[in-house]
Amino acid sequence: MSNLAYQVKAALEAEAERAPEAPPWSPTRRTQVMANESSSRSGWIYATGVAATAASVIGLLVLAVRDAPPVDDPATASNPVASAWIPSGEQFRLDDLGPVESLEGESVTLSALSRRIGVEDHPALSIYTSIGYTGEASIVEWRCLESDGGGGGCASVDLPGPDIGVTSSIDNGIAGFDLWTWSNVPVDAAYVVYDDGDDARWQTPVFGVAAFPNVDGFESVAVAYNNEGVEVGRVDPVVLEAAQQPDPNSRPLTADLEQSQGAEVQELMNQTAIDCLTRHGATFGTESVGQLPGGDTNASWDECVSEAGTAVEEWLTANGISFFDPVTDSPEADEPYIKFGD
Structure with missing residues (x-):
């Protein structure tokens, strides 16, 4: 077993002891929208991306292990705390700007299935449910996340694991920091805590989206909690690493x-x-x-x-x-x- 594997095993065992109620995540694939799009939409990297589209295939990344972000004694299912519980650390606020009014390209959605999300010192984000065709036997229903500064991608609504991305905002000259995004936060999450070195940042997700100034890319750790402080989901780099290498012998026709x-x-x-x-x-x-x-x-x-x-x-x-x-x-x-x- 490699050193990384031993670190992974130890980290998972430690986290299981700390939060036994946390549900497991399954490895996933992430499809980036590339076909018939302008180059400005390609400036976004995804943790679990196999871009089987008309343009190209996105490369894969390798991950390492980080500790979970600190919180103030989160509850367990057997020992919940008061509903006024909030995470420790600094809040990084997202603002709900209402439904999306228009989309570039040919995507189709309904207003009620979309949201624009304000991010301090960064162009706004748009999240919406749509449909697409990636060359298989039928279509796919997916959720798409885009930045007003360019870049975006879509993942199946049935994605069983965390849908993670990192914008290229610095390289594109649109902000002083890149955004780390989690686009399918569990529906019962009231807060997401993101590891920020020795500290932690937290926020209330908007329409299933969490976004923080990127610190560790796909080595980042984020934990979702409900109103009582019980962990309801997490982005674990171990799971993302497992998702980096989809079986090359199992591609659909x-x-x-x-x-x-x-x-x-x-x-x-x-x-x-x-x-x-x-x-x-x-x-x-x-x-x-x-x-x-x-x-x-x-x-x-x-x-x-x-x-x-x-x-x-x-x-x-x-x-x-x-x-x-x-x-x-x-x-x-x-x-x-x-x-x-x-």
């Missing part, structure tokens, strides 16, 4: 599409979703952010995501599109919609 065909599929997917949401009472105007007054937003959205997925599957079948194993085969298309890196 990929549609052998020309770039023009891929663009047609994307257009069909988005238009089908818009038409369906319009039937449910949504209005879009000139923007791709729909306004759906009243009703069950989630039910309408789920139905229209399903309808868009069916439309794409039927198109692939009707056009006789074949699929190939990207591990062992290569596409036959002259200009493949999906290009895999080494």
